[in-house]
Amino acid sequence: MSGEIQIDQARLTSELQTLATFTGAEPVTDGTSVTRIVFSPDDLRARAWLKELATAEGLEVRDDAVGNIFIRWIGTDPDLPAVATGSHTDAIPHAGMYDGTVGVLGGLEAIRALKRTGLRPRRSIELVMLTSEEPTRFGIGCLGSRLISGTLDPVRADAMQDKDEATLATVRTAAGFSGSLASVQLPPNHYHAWLELHIEQGPLLEREGIPLGIVTSIAAPAGYRFTITGFGGHAGALLMPDRKDALCAAAELILSIEKHALATGAIDTVATVGTCDVHPGAVNSVPSRVVLQLDIRDTDPTRRESVMQAIRQDCEDLRHRRKVTITEEMVNADAPTQSSSHIVELLEETCKAQNIPYKKMVSRAYHDSLFIARIAPIAMIFIPCRNGVSHKPDEYASPADTTLGVQVLATVLAKLASE
Numbered sequence: 001m002s003g004e005i006q007i008d009q010a011r012l013t014s015e016l017q018t019l020a021t022f023t024g025a026e027p028v029t030d031g032t033s034v035t036r037i038v039f040s041p042d043d044l045r046a047r048a049w050l051k052e053l054a055t056a057e058g059l060e061v062r063d064d065a066v067g068n069i070f071i072r073w074i075g076t077d078p079d080l081p082a083v084a085t086g087s088h089t090d091a092i093p094h095a096g097m098y099d100g101t102v103g104v105l106g107g108l109e110a111i112r113a114l115k116r117t118g119l120r121p122r123r124s125i126e127l128v129m130l131t132s133e134e135p136t137r138f139g140i141g142c143l144g145s146r147l148i149s150g151t152l153d154p155v156r157a158d159a160m161q162d163k164d165e166a167t168l169a170t171v172r173t174a175a176g177f178s179g180s181l182a183s184v185q186l187p188p189n190h191y192h193a194w195l196e197l198h199i200e201q202g203p204l205l206e207r208e209g210i211p212l213g214i215v216t217s218i219a220a221p222a223g224y225r226f227t228i229t230g231f232g233g234h235a236g237a238l239l240m241p242d243r244k245d246a247l248c249a250a251a252e253l254i255l256s257i258e259k260h261a262l263a264t265g266a267i268d269t270v271a272t273v274g275t276c277d278v279h280p281g282a283v284n285s286v287p288s289r290v291v292l293q294l295d296i297r298d299t300d301p302t303r304r305e306s307v308m309q310a311i312r313q314d315c316e317d318l319r320h321r322r323k324v325t326i327t328e329e330m331v332n333a334d335a336p337t338q339s340s341s342h343i344v345e346l347l348e349e350t351c352k353a354q355n356i357p358y359k360k361m362v363s364r365a366y367h368d369s370l371f372i373a374r375i376a377p378i379a380m381i382f383i384p385c386r387n388g389v390s391h392k393p394d395e396y397a398s399p400a401d402t403t404l405g406v407q408v409l410a411t412v413l414a415k416l417a418s419e
């Protein structure tokens with residue numbers, strides 16, 4: 001590298017703002033919220049815009065059958081496994097503008113900054129925009145990285161349905177992504193290393209006044225769908241003793257989930273019921289069927305499973321007491337992952353050399369890196385986010401913190417690419 005790495009903070013900030021304008025049709029009440037659901041018109045516009053930016057830089061662009069976008073800066077030894085960075089640009093309903101996007105646009109800026117130094121990397125450096133890290137549309141997160149790592153069966157994936165019962169196969173084809181999903185998988189030696197930049201999504205860095213986090217492990221997420229079926233009917237005429245109100249049973253189940261997650265006493269056990277679909281969903285009709293989606297995570301998957309067992313026992317009690325049926329469907333139950341000690345060392349060495357205070361930390365949120373870890377050594381860089389807020393419109397990461405994260409990302413990508 002002949003010159004200093006200089007991040008173009010103004011350009012990165014403006015690109016993050018532009019990306020935030022590709023947002024869904026829901027009413028925006030606060031002026032800042034971002035909704036970008038996979039394969040929606042806004043997602044497609046964002047993808048086209050990102051590809052334009054990459055092409056303008058002279059980078060090689062390709063996408064695969066599920067719409068993962070690969071943006072490659074070809075190295076001087078192009079046959080060597082590349083060094084990769086990336087994240088996602090989809091956003092849950094009423095989200096903010098930094099989750100995932102910082103890793104994608106920051107990754108692009110890292111490549112541009114390295115190019116400006118005159119570097120000719122030995123290994124290619126690849127930026128990857130991964131499809132549907134968020135589970136909003138098909139109920140499972142990290143769709144692109146699961147398929148890349150062979151974690152999700154391609155046939156099962158294609159059959160997954162959104163709330164309008166459109167399958168992934170139909171939706172991706174309509175979006176212009178055809179071909180077999182089996183072709184998305186990459187072999188274990190495809191990447192030399194993977195490094196993802198992301199906002200922390202928690203309060204620790206800001207609270208401790210530390211500008212950078214080095215992620216050493218990622219907690220294990222799981223998702224379950226509970227369907228509770230009772231006996232509904234007319235809200236006036238169906239007598240109270242004759243009801244098997246599915247929503248009342250669901251309410252008890254939600255509280256039991258909270259109770260058992262709290263009962264482990266571990267800060268790393270978290271369980272959330274984030275959706276509740278009530279059938280028929282009319283104010284004057286006793287609910288006959290409810291579908292709940294549970295998101296449960298822990299750094300210790302055995303402890304996570306013991307919480308699930310306690311929840312299942314409470315389901316058994318509810319079945320008898322409330323005379324409802326309850327079915328449980330496992331959507332995903334993933335293992336935690338550890339970062340590569342080699343990449344963590346490179347990150348620490350870089351922070352020390354540049355006098356950047358850092359903290360080694362666990363990621364309780366999941367990220368595509370959790371799945372890329374199955375085919376490559378990974379690590380992540382966290383930057384602080386205001387009040388620890390994420391998945392909400394007021395999510396915010398300062399330009400200075402973002403720039404610092406990109407600076408460290410670029411430095412370590414260059415080191416990895418020279419190996």
Ligand code: GLV
Pocket residue numbers: 133134141364365366367
């Ligand atoms: C990712 O968006 C997560 O829910 O952890």
Ligand code: MN
Pocket residue numbers: 099134391
């Ligand atoms: Mn997210």
Ligand code: MN
Pocket residue numbers: 088099100133198367
């Ligand atoms: Mn994210």
